[in-house]
Amino acid sequence: MENKERIGLYPGTFDPITRGHIDIICRAAKIVDKLVIGVAKSSGKGPLFDTHTRVAMVKREVNALPCHANIEVVAFENLLMHFARKVGASVIVRGLRAVSDFEYEIQMAAMNYRMYPDIETVYLSATEGTQFVASSFVKEIARLGGDVRPFVSDAIANDLEECFKTEKGCRKVKPVVRD
Numbered sequence: 001m002e003n004k005e006r007i008g009l010y011p012g013t014f015d016p017i018t019r020g021h022i023d024i025i026c027r028a029a030k031i032v033d034k035l036v037i038g039v040a041k042s043s044g045k046g047p048l049f050d051t052h053t054r055v056a057m058v059k060r061e062v063n064a065l066p067c068h069a070n071i072e073v074v075a076f077e078n079l080l081m082h083f084a085r086k087v088g089a090s091v092i093v094r095g096l097r098a099v100s101d102f103e104y105e106i107q108m109a110a111m112n113y114r115m116y117p118d119i120e121t122v123y124l125s126a127t128e129g130t131q132f133v134a135s136s137f138v139k140e141i142a143r144l145g146g147d148v149r150p151f152v153s154d155a156i157a158n159d160l161e162e163c164f165k166t167e168k169g170c171r172k173v174k175p176v177v178r179d
């Protein structure tokens with residue numbers, strides 16, 4: 001029998017990475033041999049942090065996790081399914097929080113499947129405490145001076161604080177990465 005490594009791809013914008021994303025990452029890492037976190041450029045979403053910064057933030061978060069051994073963080077800006085093939089993924093992992101996520105996710109999965117039926121999309125339902133977390137709300141709360149620590153790590157909360165207090169803007173933030 002062929003003993004092929006199962007590679008999963010968890011794509012997202014991660015602007016910024018939240019406790020909800022971390023929940024999905026740790027659980028996904030348990031069901032695949034290797035998990036690639038694909039940080040999308042997503043220029044259409046006008047991200048607060050540039051791609052390089054978001055990759056560094058995700059790496060720093062992942063390095064602090066007990067489950068980090070089989071996780072790799074890579075930026076991408078092409079079609080998701082082309083990137084999935086490039087990294088050898090057979091599974092795309094997405095998190096589902098509420099019914100509102102469902103329509104968009106099903107549509108995206110169906111179109112991706114139509115293009116590449118050899119790659120499956122699987123969904124992990126967000127755990128109870130993270131069902132309501134969204135990066136855009138986190139940014140809004142931080143911008144207005146609220147405490148975002150219930151939703152993101154202390155390090156990300158500090159990055160956001162820095163970002164909104166400096167006149168240079170968020171794209172200049174360079175989070176420290178501990179390898």
Ligand code: COA
Nearest residue numbers: 011012013014020021040079080095108126133134135136
């Ligand atoms: N916990 C917390 N938040 C979650 C979450 C979870 N479990 N799951 C999703 N979210 C939130 C994110 O915070 C984000 O919030 P926001 O919209 O308020 O910023 C939102 O849900 C969705 O973000 P994310 O999961 O990062 O995905 P995305 O929709 O930004 O990116 C891609 C989706 C990158 C997978 C998609 O755009 C893509 O494939 N792009 C590449 C181009 C391509 O192939 N396009 C064709 C697609 S058919």
